[in-house]
Amino acid sequence: MINQEIQIFNTRSRKKEKFTPLNSPFIGMYVCGPTVYDDVHLGNCRTFMSFDLIYRYLIYVGYKVRYVRNITDAGHLEGDRDEGGDKFAKKAKLEQLEPMEIVQKYTLGFHEVMRLFNTQPPSIEPTATGHISEQIEMTKQIIESGLGYVANGTVYFDVEKYSTTNYYGSLSNRKLEELLEGTRELGGQDEKKGRLDFALWIKAKPEHIMRWPSPWGWGFPGWHIECSAMSTKYLGTTFDIHGGGMDLIATHHTNEIAQSQACNHFEPVKYWMHTNMLTVNGVRMSKSAGNGFLPMELFTGKHKLLEKGYSPMAVRFFMMQTHYRSTLDFSNEALQASEKGFDRLMNAVKTLEKIKPSDKSTSDISSLHSKCFEAMNDDFNSPVLIANLFEGARIINSINDGKETISISDLDLLKKTFRGFIFDILGLQVEKSSASNDDLANNLMNLILEIRNEAKTKKDFSTSDKIRDGLAKTKIIIKDTKYGTTWEKEK
C-alpha cells in the first residue's frame, strides 16, 4: 500500500514529474556502476549513495524495487576510437596481473567502501563479462534492424541513419547538426561511416588479452551496449528509473536510448535521473586536476588536502545535506561543520530513547512527521528532510530539559519518525565509539568517575578538575549532566 506521491526530476523532460511506476508496486531501477580497473572514485560513491537513498525511500513507502547496478569489467576503450587499448589489459600489464585479477581486486575494494558507507547492495549486480552473449545478441538485432554495420570486424551504430526517424540528442537537448559540429572530421583511416557513430562490438587487436568469439571475429563489446543488454535482460525493454552521473547524459545514456530503440523499438526508460558532480574547493574532482582523494584517504585523513580523517557516516551525512542534483563541494570546513551537526543529531537520537512522556504535547509531532515525507516526496530532498530532523532534535532536547512535554502517542510517532528517516532512509548508523564496547575501558572509567564525583561532593575541586583535565589530555571528554557524568573519546 503506497500512500506517498513522489515527484521526480526527469532529465528527459527537464522538470519534476509525478512518479507513476509502470507496474506498481514493482519498480525497476538501473544505475550505471563502476569500472573496476582502479580504486572507486569518490564521485562514484556520491552517485551510489544518492541512489541508495532513493532505493531506501522507495522501499520504505512500500514499493518492491529491483535495483540493478552493473560492474564494468570488460572492454571500455581509453579514447574515442579503438586506439588506446583495453583499460583492464593496460592496468594488468602495469601491475603484472591477469586482467581478471585486477577486476577481482577492485571489485572487492569497491564493495568494502560501499559497505563502510552503509549502502544497500543492489538486487542484482551483473558483470559485463558475464553477459557477452546478450551483448552479441543485441548487436545482431541492431544490425538486423539496419542501424548497425560491420566494418573490418568492428560493428558500429549508424547514428545519422537512426536520426532520420528518431531524435538522437533528445536527452541532452542537442540537435544533430550541433553534435556534428562538436566532432572532428573523419580521417582516411576511419572505418566509421559517420562521425557520431559508436562501436557496438570491437575487433580485438593481437595484444588484447580479454576477448571473446563473435559472428564478426574475436573481439569485445563496445562501451554502451552492456547497460542496454543487461537492463533489458533484468528489467525488461521498458523500465522505471535509470540513473547515473550527469556526465553520462550526453554520450553513454544517449547511446543507450538509441541502442534500445533500434533493438527493442521502445523508449527504454521512463524516468532518467542524474546526480551532480563532486568538487573540491570549487573545482571538479579529477585525477588530472590532482585534487582527488580516495575514500580510504578521506576516512584516515592521510592526504595533503585533508586536515583530518572523517568517518564514513560523517561523510554520508555530509553528502545527504546537499541535494543530489546540486554540485557538492568538499572542503575541510564544510566537512567539519557536518561532522558536528551529525553528532548533534545522533545525540538527540540517544536522548529520544530516555525521554519520559507526559499528558500532552507542546509540539506538533504529526506535522513534523508529514513534513519529513513531504521533503522526500519532493524529488528526494534530503537537505530539507535533515532540516526537519534538526527541528525534531530541538524538540527532543527541550523535552529532556523539561521545557517541553510530549504525549505517549506522540513520543511513539517521534521515535518512529526518527528511526525511519535517520536509519532506514538516510542510511545513517550509530558509530560505535571504539571505547564504549570495551569492558576494560568502561570499568576503568567508572572507577575514575566515581573518585571524581566523591571529590566533587567534598568540594575538592582541585582533585576533580585534575581528573577532568588529565583525561582531556588523553582525548577523553567528561560531561556532567543532571543525570550523572558521561564520557566519550574525542574524535
Place this chain on the structure above:
RNA sequence: GGUCGGGUGGCCGAGCGGCUAGGCUGAGCUCUGCAAAAGCUCCUACACCGGUUCAAAUCCGGUCCCGACCUCCA
C-alpha cells in the same frame, strides 16, 4: 563556439511569486563549583542593472562572473 546548470548571510546549504529552511561559526543569557553538554535569544542574506506585479531571492530582459557536458569519466 553550442547545450545545460549556477551565483543566497562569516562558511556550507535549502527555497524558486507573499508565511523570509537547516547545519557550522560568533555574541549574549539560563543551567553549572568551574567547564563541557543542552536550551533560549541575537547576527535577516539572496551577483549587478532594468522591467512585470498590490507583492520578486523567486517571473521576464540585459550585463558580469562560475561550473558541467560536447573527448574516457559518476
